[in-house]
Amino acid sequence: MAGALALLTTSCGKAPPMSSVPYETLAPGVGYANQRMTNVPWSVHVVRFDRTDPAFEVRSVHAGQGALGLATLTDQIQQLPPGFGAPVAAVNGDFYQRDRAYAGDPRGLQILDGDLVSAPVGGVAFWPDAAGQLHVTNVVSLFQLAWPDGTATSFGVNQDRAPDALVLYTPAIGASTRTAGGREWVIEAASGAASAILAPGSDLQARVVEVRDAGDTAMKPGRFVLSAGPQRLKTLPKSAVGAMLRISTATVPALRDVRTALSGGPVLVRDGKALKIQPPASGSYESSSMTERHPRSAIGWDARHFYLVEVDGRQEHLSVGMTLEELAEHMARLGCTDAMNLDGGGSATLWCAGKIRNSPCDGRERPIANALVVLRRPSATAGSGR
Numbered sequence: 017m018a019g020a021l022a023l024l025t026t027s028c029g030k031a032p033p034m035s036s037v038p039y040e041t042l043a044p045g046v047g048y049a050n051q052r053m054t055n056v057p058w059s060v061h062v063v064r065f066d067r068t069d070p071a072f073e074v075r076s077v078h079a080g081q082g083a084l085g086l087a088t089l090t091d092q093i094q095q096l097p098p099g100f101g102a103p104v105a106a107v108n109g110d111f112y113q114r115d116r117a118y119a120g121d122p123r124g125l126q127i128l129d130g131d132l133v134s135a136p137v138g139g140v141a142f143w144p145d146a147a148g149q150l151h152v153t154n155v156v157s158l159f160q161l162a163w164p165d166g167t168a169t170s171f172g173v174n175q176d177r178a179p180d181a182l183v184l185y186t187p188a189i190g191a192s193t194r195t196a197g198g199r200e201w202v203i204e205a206a207s208g209a210a211s212a213i214l215a216p217g218s219d220l221q222a223r224v225v226e227v228r229d230a231g232d233t234a235m236k237p238g239r240f241v242l243s244a245g246p247q248r249l250k251t252l253p254k255s256a257v258g259a260m261l262r263i264s265t266a267t268v269p270a271l272r273d274v275r276t277a278l279s280g281g282p283v284l285v286r287d288g289k290a291l292k293i294q295p296p297a298s299g300s301y302e303s304s305s306m307t308e309r310h311p312r313s314a315i316g317w318d319a320r321h322f323y324l325v326e327v328d329g330r331q332e333h334l335s336v337g338m339t340l341e342e343l344a345e346h347m348a349r350l351g352c353t354d355a356m357n358l359d360g361g362g363s364a365t366l367w368c369a370g371k372i373r374n375s376p377c378d379g380r381e382r383p384i385a386n387a388l389v390v391l392r393r394p395s396a397t398a399g400s401g402r
Contacts, residue, residue, distance in 0.1 A: 059328040059335035063105040067322040076278040082188035083133040083174035085120040086383035101391035105368035107324040112385035120385040124279025133188040135173040140281030162262035179245040195231040202226035217272025284344035285355035293340040309337040311364035316355030326366035330377040
């Protein structure tokens with residue numbers, strides 16, 4: 017039923033297999049469907065891509081084109097460099113810090129065009145590898161800073177620095193570190209490289225060029241800042257100007273040469289089976305909301321297709337939202353062999369073919385930290401007519 021609005025309405029609470037839902041063809045290899053179940057009610061938006069077509073590329077993007085900042089999904093798409101290609105569809109991304117000095121800091125891993133702007137914290141992340149294979153699993157940080165005396169210390173990246181923490185700030189953080197107190201070492205790559213890209217899976221030698229005890233160090237081109245909180249500083253060796261440091265960004269699994277990655281979670285579907293979701297026994301809203309119906313966003317794929325999915329919610333007459341287990345079951349019915357949950361609630365937004373397709377529960381787009389965007393590569397846009 018190409019070219020017609022793909023809308024299926026049913027009175028039963030359980031969604032039919034998505035193979036029975038006609039997709040509106042938006043472009044070669046791109047289909048859109050809005051599935052509605054009136055009894056619940058649910059309104060589900062799906063964009064499906066032919067992942068065997070090399071013209072399509074999945075990228076993570078960030079509102080500030082770095083590590084911090086908030087912007088609507090529409091604004092993030094409009095800010096994309098033209099050289100990336102033509103955006104076809106996008107969905108909101110990871111959970112994030114919503115306010116204060118580090119608003120827009122993703123809660124977990126983000127790799128932005130080969131630059132590691134946010135470190136993994138052991139949670140679930142999605143990434144395509146150099147061969148185009150898609151992955152979703154927990155990523156553990158093995159980040160280590162080796163000091164001149166041989167001791168090693170773990171560190172975070174571009175985040176709110178706790179009093180007992182060590183954080184590496186890169187140019188992606190913006191104008192300055194935004195810290196107070198402690199000690200900060202301005203460092204540069206020993207190789208003299210002009211750019212300060214923090215690549216995943218790298219082993220970088222760096223030289224201390226300045227030591228400051230005031231905090232909020234200005235970021236300069238080609239340089240990083242290593243920042244220790246007051247409590248952490250007591251346990252660290254002294255390192256003066258000229259000292260050589262070794263910085264490792266190793267992870268398990270290894271992410272060397274990965275160009276784009278984004279955290280989320282939990283995993284919803286594995287090997288074609290919807291997973292049972294076990295909320296942590298923390299009593300927090302984050303835990304309790306997993307078994308409540310809310311707006312949801314997710315990504316998934318099978319051998320042939322890649323899916324962006326959004327479920328409207330908190331709108332009594334349109335759609336009440338899904339629990340995470342209901343979302344997992346729906347992703348499995350789509351045909352996904354693997355799927356991952358993304359941020360939901362007021363952040364849940366799906367854009368395709370030039371406009372927002374879903375009904376945000378706030379009544380408008382919410383400024384968010386990051387997103388996943390599917391683009392058609394420039395060569396494909398210009399040449400083949402695909």
